Amino acid sequence: MNFLDIGNTRIKIKTWSGNSWQELYNAPTEHAAEAGNWIRQQGKETVGISVVAEATEAIKEAMGESKVLQWFTIEDIPAKSIDYESKETLGMDRYMACLGARTLAEQPVIVIDAGTACTIDYMDDRGVYRGGVIMPGMALWEKALQQHAPGLPKVVRDIPMKWPGKNTEDSVRWGLSGAFISAVDGLVRRYDYLAALYVTGGDGDWLAKRIERRAVVNANLVFYGMKKLVDARLWFS
Numbered sequence: 001m002n003f004l005d006i007g008n009t010r011i012k013i014k015t016w017s018g019n020s021w022q023e024l025y026n027a028p029t030e031h032a033a034e035a036g037n038w039i040r041q042q043g044k045e046t047v048g049i050s051v052v053a054e055a056t057e058a059i060k061e062a063m064g065e066s067k068v069l070q071w072f073t074i075e076d077i078p079a080k081s082i083d084y085e086s087k088e089t090l091g092m093d094r095y096m097a098c099l100g101a102r103t104l105a106e107q108p109v110i111v112i113d114a115g116t117a118c119t120i121d122y123m124d125d126r127g128v129y130r131g132g133v134i135m136p137g138m139a140l141w142e143k144a145l146q147q148h149a150p151g152l153p154k155v156v157r158d159i160p161m162k163w164p165g166k167n168t169e170d171s172v173r174w175g176l177s178g179a180f181i182s183a184v185d186g187l188v189r190r191y192d193y194l195a196a197l198y199v200t201g202g203d204g205d206w207l208a209k210r211i212e213r214r215a216v217v218n219a220n221l222v223f224y225g226m227k228k229l230v231d232a233r234l235w236f237s
């Protein structure tokens, strides 16, 4: 079985080889129609989630009559597992990443998904998704400053050695990397519960090395979450 994850930046397809995840497909989200063609041509049973409605539509159209692809939506999750007021608009990637982390950790988890947006969510000991934070991802912080203050230099993504910033470059680095990391640290600290901290997403490695709390980095949390649901369904059928 293949697993599909459509984020705002990338479309990823992976498969579980029995002991690890293998990436089969990775393309920009604008190329959703090609991804749909690829899935149809493979003809392999696939389950997927998406947080990008246009990409979902493009893939559905490319699939034509083929029935190999099934989507996980919020209706597939028991209502009692989601403690979130606007259940119908909850991003499935947030739920799946928490479910994946909780399955691996076997304890409550805080999950940071540092992708296009950076989400910081909590799932409790009973597997109930409790909500969290949606903030712009690191690349968006950079883009915002580049687009609206184009006179400022592009800087490397890292916190400078010296505080405070004594030159333009260091000042910008404090305002981007420094502010982003401080925001994440501050928001993680607000979860006043015992929980294992997991980090995933395109900027996960970068972020995990720089935050206060020790975190487990795992690029496959969303996929582990989907696999958990698939395994549970087989179990009950």
Ligand SMILES: Nc1ncnc2c1ncn2[C@@H]1O[C@H](COP(=O)(O)OP(=O)(O)O)[C@@H](O)[C@H]1O
Residues within 6 Å of the ligand: 006, 007, 008, 009, 010, 011, 114, 115, 116, 117, 137, 138, 139, 140, 200, 201, 202, 203
């Ligand atoms: N090859 C790449 N293409 C685009 N973004 C990348 C790439 N490698 C790392 N990134 C970073 O990863 C982020 C996207 O992460 P990802 O988790 O794939 O996003 P999403 O799930 O929102 O599609 C970007 O904001 C960027 O900072």
Ligand SMILES: CC(C)(COP(=O)(O)O)[C@@H](O)C(=O)NCCC(=O)O
Residues within 6 Å of the ligand: 006, 007, 008, 009, 051, 089, 090, 091, 092, 093, 094, 113, 115, 116, 117, 118, 119, 134, 137
């Ligand atoms: C917060 C997100 C944009 C994250 O998307 P991503 O960065 O993975 O592309 C996505 O989970 C989403 O569209 N959520 C809907 C709003 C909500 O979760 O309440």
Ligand SMILES: [K+]
Residues within 6 Å of the ligand: 113, 114, 115, 116, 117, 118, 119, 201
């Ligand atoms: K994200």
